[in-house]
Structure formats: structure tokens, C-alpha cells
Amino acid sequence: MSTSNSNPITTLTKLLWGRSLPPQLLISTVRTTWSAAWQLMMSQLAPSDPTGRYTRPTSQFKNPTTLNLSNQNLHLYIGLPCPWAHRTLIVRALKGLEEFVPVSIAAPGIDGSWEFRDSTVPLLDKDILVPSLDKGNGCKTLKEIYNLRRGGYNGRSTVPMLWNVDKKEVVCNESYDIIELFNSGLNDVARNPGLDLSPPPLKKKIDEWNQIIYPNVNNGVYRCGFAQSQEAYDSAVNELFSTLDMIDDHLGSNRYLCGDALTLADVCLFTTLIRFDLVYNVLFKCTKKKLIEYPNLHGYMQDIYQIPKVAATCNFEAIMDGYYKILFPLNPGSIRPVIPSGCAPEVLSKPINRESLSLTSKNKTLSL
Ligand SMILES: N[C@@H](CCC(=O)N[C@@H](CS)C(=O)NCC(=O)O)C(=O)O
Numbered sequence: 001m002s003t004s005n006s007n008p009i010t011t012l013t014k015l016l017w018g019r020s021l022p023p024q025l026l027i028s029t030v031r032t033t034w035s036a037a038w039q040l041m042m043s044q045l046a047p048s049d050p051t052g053r054y055t056r057p058t059s060q061f062k063n064p065t066t067l068n069l070s071n072q073n074l075h076l077y078i079g080l081p082c083p084w085a086h087r088t089l090i091v092r093a094l095k096g097l098e099e100f101v102p103v104s105i106a107a108p109g110i111d112g113s114w115e116f117r118d119s120t121v122p123l124l125d126k127d128i129l130v131p132s133l134d135k136g137n138g139c140k141t142l143k144e145i146y147n148l149r150r151g152g153y154n155g156r157s158t159v160p161m162l163w164n165v166d167k168k169e170v171v172c173n174e175s176y177d178i179i180e181l182f183n184s185g186l187n188d189v190a191r192n193p194g195l196d197l198s199p200p201p202l203k204k205k206i207d208e209w210n211q212i213i214y215p216n217v218n219n220g221v222y223r224c225g226f227a228q229s230q231e232a233y234d235s236a237v238n239e240l241f242s243t244l245d246m247i248d249d250h251l252g253s254n255r256y257l258c259g260d261a262l263t264l265a266d267v268c269l270f271t272t273l274i275r276f277d278l279v280y281n282v283l284f285k286c287t288k289k290k291l292i293e294y295p296n297l298h299g300y301m302q303d304i305y306q307i308p309k310v311a312a313t314c315n316f317e318a319i320m321d322g323y324y325k326i327l328f329p330l331n332p333g334s335i336r337p338v339i340p341s342g343c344a345p346e347v348l349s350k351p352i353n354r355e356s357l358s359l360t361s362k363n364k365t366l367s368l
Pocket of ligand 1: 058059081082083084085112113156157158159160173174175176
């Protein structure tokens with residue numbers, strides 16, 4: 001039978017100090033110990049600077065070579081929870097590169113590193129993408145694949161990663177470089193070469209949006225969730241929500257960020273928005289508002305979700321598992337909350353009431 005003298009904490013304090021401690025001392029000892037353990041785990045999960053601000057490590061394989069990649073045997077590695085990998089899946093689908101660039105879908109292992117296994121995620125829809133085995137190299141983990149390259153590898157084994165199968169080499173592991181390559185570097189082999197998500201007249205605008213969205217929104221949600229001091233969190237959360245307020249205003253009179261044409265900047269914003277109420281609002285403490293409270297941003301997200309082939313790239317179960325069950329220091333019990341009603345696939349698939357969004361330009365149908 002369990003009594004207050006035999007609970008696990010009392011047992012642990014007896015083990016550590018040889019006696020049970022008075023309740024106040026016990027509480028403060030447990031707090032101090034937990035706080036030190038939390039900081040240690042956080043420093044491994046998310047490197048920070050001395051002020052506690054999250055500092056994202058840079059990717060090691062950037063700017064793919066100028067080598068003509070249309071005659072190379074390429075393979076894409078992604079993970080469904082990852083917003084950076086999600087960008088590459090969307091652009092690959094919109095450009096019709098599915099046959100030319102096959103994909104293998106890794107799932108997070110218990111320690112958060114990527115591994116390949118047959119899917120255990122229930123199928124919500126027959127088309128939706130699910131985790132797979134490694135179809136490019138037959139490896140069990142992503143780390144093994146990075147290590148197949150000549151010279152090996154001792155950096156972070158991140159997704160997305162584009163792999164040259166014949167040369168056994170990493171082509172690129174930086175998501176923005178991969179989507180630029182998919183958009184304009186493989187038109188010889190793309191089924192939809194006419195779609196340009198970064199047309200020259202919009203390049204400057206796209207860059208300007210990226211400079212705002214990357215630090216404040218895409219990486220901004222991580223800066224909130226991985227902050228290791230109150231000051232670091234406060235500045236990240238203020239920058240995040242002032243940027244979302246500004247974008248919501250902008251989308252009151254523009255269908256997409258750069259007007260009537262979908263661009264790479266929209267793809268980058270979308271993959272953070274689709275995870276916002278599912279994950280970031282709760283787990284990363286992005287609590288000032290839910291995305292559903294932003295009528296224009298929510299309608300815009302729904303609009304992009306309904307572009308043919310985009311919904312199949314959004315596996316909500318895999319997204320939620322990938323964050324709630326893996327980021328142990330943020331959610332030690334690993335309990336996954338229920339999907340908020342405004343984010344369920346059946347709600348996002350409903351016809352959009354464009355009038356209620358008061359978006360004049362949204363009356364146009366999308367021409368991809
Ligand atoms: N800058 C990279 C970031 C990629 C990234 O951080 N991927 C995460 C998943 S969301 C990852 O694979 N992490 C594994 C690790 O750090 O070991 C990009 O945009 O491609």
C-alpha cells in the first residue's frame with residue numbers, strides 16, 4: 001500500500017540524502033533539481049545564447065551545385081511533422097515532380113532522431129502521406145544515410161534532405177534552397193513546368209516577405225517554444241504576434257502575400273500556419289491568440305489547404321505526434337491533446353465563405 005512516506009519522491013530523497021526531508025525543503029529541492037535537469041535537456045534540444053534566446057544551427061549543405069540535376073537520380077527525405085520539410089513536399093507536388101523525385105518519409109524515434117519504419121499512423125484519407133521505409137537506400141535511420149556520403153558526416157541529420165542516389169551525396173539540406181530548385185531547376189522533368197512560384201517581377205517582394213516571415217513566424221514559433229529565459233520568450237512572442245497582426249491586415253485586401261499569385265513565400269508561411277493551433281499555440285506557448293481568431297489568416301490558410309494536392313501533404317496526426325510525443329522537456333507526459341475543432345481536415349475542406357472574409361480578390365479562382 002502506498003503511504004505519504006513511500007511515494008517515489010520521498011524514496012528518491014531518502015536514496016539521495018539518506019533521510020526524508022521536511023516538506024518545504026523537499027519541494028524546493030525537487031524544484032531546483034527539475035529546473036537544472038530541464039535546462040540540461042533544453043540545451044541539448046535547442047541551443048541558446050547566453051540570454052536564453054534560441055539559436056537555430058545552420059544547415060551544412062546549402063546552395064545546391066550548378067550541376068544539371070535533371071539528369072541525376074534524386075531522392076527526397078522528409079518527416080511529416082517538420083514545417084521545413086513540408087515546404088519541399090508542397091512544391092514537389094505543385095510542380096508535378098513526384099515521379100522524378102521519389103520521397104521517403106521518416107518518423108521521429110524516441111530520442112527525436114529520424115528513423116524509417118512501416119506506418120503506424122492511422123490513415124485518415126487514402127491519399128494522405130504517411131511514414132515509410134527508406135526507398136532510396138534501404139537504411140533504418142536518416143543518420144545512416146548521411147553517413148553513406150564520402151567523408152561521412154558528424155552534423156545534425158535533419159530533414160528535408162535531398163540526396164543524389166548515384167553519387168551517394170547530399171545535394172542539399174536547406175529547405176528554401178530545395179524549394180527554389182524544385183520551382184525552377186527541374187523544369188525539364190516537371191509535369192507542371194509552367195507554374196512559377198517565384199517569377200522574376202515578384203522576386204523582390206518575395207524576398208521582403210521572407211525576411212519578415214522567417215525570423216518572426218517560421219522560426220519565431222520555435223523562438224517562443226525553445227526560449228530559455230522570460231526575456232527571450234517575451235521578445236519572441238511580441239514579434240510573432242505583431243507580425244501576424246500585420247499579415248492579417250495585409251490579407252484583408254490581398255489573396256496571397258504578393259497579390260493574386262501564390263508564391264514560395266506563401267508556401268513558407270502556410271506550413272507554420274497549419275501547425276499553429278494544433279501545436280504552437282499550446283506547446284510553444286504562442287498563446288496571445290489562436291490562428292482561428294485571425295479571420296483573414298485563417299481563411300488564407302484554408303484557401304491554400306484546398307489547392308489540389310496540398311491537403312494530402314498535411315497529416316495532422318503525424319504532426320501532433322511529432323511534437324507532443326517527442327519534445328520531452330516541453331511535454332514530459334507525452335499526452336497529445338485533441339485536435340482543435342477549427343483545424344480538423346473536414347472543417348478546412350469546407351467551401352470558403354469568401355464574402356464573410358471580405359476579400360475582393362478572393363473571388364477569383366486559383367489558376368495554377
Ligand atoms: N534550416 C533547416 C532546418 C531543418 C530542421 O531543423 N529540421 C528538423 C525537423 S523540423 C530536424 O530534422 N531536426 C533533427 C535534428 O536536429 O537532429 C531547413 O530549413 O531545412
